[in-house]
Amino acid sequence: MINPIMPTLENGDRLNRFEFEKRCQKISPTQKVELINGVVYMAAALGYKGHGFPHSLIMGWLATYVAHTPGVELADNTTVRLDLDNEPQPDALLRIKSELGGQSRISEDDYIEGAPELIVEISGSTVSYDSHDKLNVYRRHGVKEYIVWRVYDQEIDWFYLHEGEYRRLEPDSLGLIESRLFPGLVLSTKSLIQTNLAEVLGELNKNLQSPNHQKFIENLHQKNFKQVIK
Numbered sequence: 001m002i003n004p005i006m007p008t009l010e011n012g013d014r015l016n017r018f019e020f021e022k023r024c025q026k027i028s029p030t031q032k033v034e035l036i037n038g039v040v041y042m043a044a045a046l047g048y049k050g051h052g053f054p055h056s057l058i059m060g061w062l063a064t065y066v067a068h069t070p071g072v073e074l075a076d077n078t079t080v081r082l083d084l085d086n087e088p089q090p091d092a093l094l095r096i097k098s099e100l101g102g103q104s105r106i107s108e109d110d111y112i113e114g115a116p117e118l119i120v121e122i123s124g125s126t127v128s129y130d131s132h133d134k135l136n137v138y139r140r141h142g143v144k145e146y147i148v149w150r151v152y153d154q155e156i157d158w159f160y161l162h163e164g165e166y167r168r169l170e171p172d173s174l175g176l177i178e179s180r181l182f183p184g185l186v187l188s189t190k191s192l193i194q195t196n197l198a199e200v201l202g203e204l205n206k207n208l209q210s211p212n213h214q215k216f217i218e219n220l221h222q223k224n225f226k227q228v229i230k
Contacts, residue, residue, distance in 0.1 A: 009033065013040040017084045032077065036133050038085040050124030054151050057197050058092050058120050064201055065185050068208045071100045071220035072182065080104075080112045082141045088134060094118040094182065100220050103142065117181055118145040124152060131157070139166050144181050149192070156189045176203060184213030 009023040020035045027033065032043035046052055059076060066074045075093050082088070095116040096102030104114035119138055121130040130148050138146050139161065146166065148157045159166035160180050169177050171189050179185035186207040191199035207213060 009040060009042070011040060011042040014038050015040060017081065017087050020087060032089055034089050035085065035087040036137055047124065050151055051122050053195070054149055055091055055122045057192060057195060057200070058122065058149065060197055061187065061192070061200055061204060062092055062094060062120070064204055065182065065208070066094070069182070069184070069213070069217060069220075071097055071217070073097060075112070075116075078112055080116065081107070082115065082137065086137050086141070088137065090116075090119045091122045092120040094185075096220070115141040115143045117143070118147070118179070119143050120147040120149070123148050123150050135159070135166065139164070145179060154193050156187070156192065158187070178207065183216040184208050184210055 007023065009020075009027055013020075013023075015023070015035065015038065017035060020040065024033060032046075034041045034043075059074075062074050066072050073095050075090075075095070077089055077091060078093065079087060079089050080093070093112075093116040095104050095112070095118075098105040102117065104112050104116050107113045115138070121134065123130040131150070135146060135148075142161065144161045146159045148159075149155075150157065156177075158169040158177050160169055161167075169180070171177050175188055175190040177187050177189060184204075184207045186203055188200050188203040191197075191203070
């Protein structure tokens, strides 16, 4: 009996998650490919200024926060299973460990299942896609905070989930935004847009010493302790 040949994955294919994952096995692991509302999106070649460099700045900012916040994890371009029609691969995400009360978990085959607490997308040529289709998918699945860096527009949109809808977090008079979910996670939007990582990390480090950040860590440890004694 001749085994049927599995079709290659093409941009615009309409698939469910199971067929999507099967076809993904035939493409390069470095190829970014996502399933959004049952439609396959395959990223074009990514430029340095439009994606690679700003992506590195976001990762540096988030990695610094995670280094000082045990119980919170960072992932880069990791597949997230949300439902049968949605399997995005966010540029960056923060998640609280599931054993500490986080809303996502790591599957036996090493994927994230469920919505991470915070997602970041770097939008060069994908602004419409990230700011509409993905935004609505993340909102429906309960991603609590969503950041879109519109690189060519030199704008950063930071949304938080409130009563099932995304609302925008606005910078204060100093151009700073602080996460509502992750105390101490402060972003100097102006410095980031100017690609001044030293100033971005300087403002972040100030807030990593705040009482709110310390209390957040203590709360995570208390949850961990409760898990241990169950």
